[in-house]
Amino acid sequence: MRCWAATAAVLAAVVASFVYLAIDYRALFTAESLLLMGRFVAEFFPPDLSAGFLSKTAWGALQTLAVSALGTLLAAAAGALLALPASGRSGRVVQAVTRFVLNFLRSVPELVWAALMVLAAGIGPFAGALALALHTTGVLGRLFAESLENAPRTPEQALLLSGSGAAAAFGYGSLPLVLPQWVAYTLYRWEMNIRMATVLGFVGGGGLGQLLYFHLSIFQQAQAMTVLTVMFGLVVLVDMASARLRRGLGPAYA
Template identity: 55%
Template sequence: MKQHSHMPKPPPRDWTIIALMVLLVALVVASFASLPLKWRDFFTFDAINSATELLAGFAPPETSTPFLVKTAWATLETMSMSALGTLLAVIAGLALGLPASGRLGQGPRVLVRALLNVLRSIPELVWASILLIAAGLGPFGGTLALAAHTAGVLGRLFADALENAAPGPEQTLRTNGATAAAAFFYATLPQTLPQMLSYTLYRWENNIRAAAILGVVGAGGLGQMLKYHLSLFQMQQAATVIIAMLVLVAVVDAASYALRRALTR
């Protein structure tokens, strides 16, 4: 008598994923259909000629010693804004991430997560526009703007990292008589610290770019220099500032990548 092998039934099809994909494709198609995209005008002879003349105006970059010294100081100011803003955001993110992770109860968790949503939903430029009115023009308002937005981002990431940490080591320490604070610092925090440092370095990279842009609204640094020279159509000086931005971002990206590699070994 033959034994018939029973084939396993195929898993049920997840129609939710399919519906989401169809909706996403429909949104993309609707976006292209609703926006007045003039691709043909972009590749006309006049458009190409105008773009070529604009780019030719950037050459050669300004290389006089006084201007290079001024650009170097602006670069240092941009770096300082991003570093200090990130540091303040890390402190605030840790302070807000603890209650947002639910370690102090569900009531504080809901309230703090709502605060984090507000902080990170407001872009850096909007924060800078608000804070520059109170703090005045200069890097101080830009630094606070970076700190406010980044605190919302890091606070949420830190809270998720704490929530996803394995509870076993901390519970073991608590069972053996350790206090709640000691169990957290010796069991949970070491688990999440590499991930938190990785998030911090990534946000520092983003803040370098954001600090350069915030100068457009008067927050100092390279962005303010770029806006000034572009408004006066001083393209050669603007080219030097743009090169300084590119070099700064490249250096910070390389340093951050090296630090992340060292942390994951």
């Protein structure tokens, strides 16, 4: 009965949302709407394939790739450091404080972090990298901490009892158990950050997103189509590379 009640409550919430928003979906399929959408899409073709613009787009793609890679790398390092106290290795009070910090970092969207970083560091790729690093630190730190909590402590405790230091016991006892999972989490977040790095360009984060926003704002749809095509190709290449690297870690992390 609880399952049926929960299902009915969800359906009622969905229906109430449609009624409250009062969205007229029939307007999407009128002849006038379809004609306007068709005209707008047609303006994107053919894309601008001139050598000068392709060179500019390639530079934007390189910026986007660098922003996502740097942001993910900084987040992985910070997340690994925060994961140790967040997993309860330094007491309950430190664990609660660290988890609060991680929850705060990931609860703020990347776009908000980007707006703040643009004010702090100026418009450009560095602001985008910092925004990605702050949000992703909260995500990876929580995932890293949970993997540490789920890993068996027996090898680390055995090394401690045999006289090893705390750092050596962690490095040889617990880290090998969680490192493949940490790498897999980092690669997956890198895939997501590639997409987000393009969105951050709309608020001054540099890269392809900033290029796309500029050409859309002055109604240069042919140039915008070129940028969109390069975006798609970059995401596909990164997804393929990341999936192949994760498969190399073993079937459990692919």
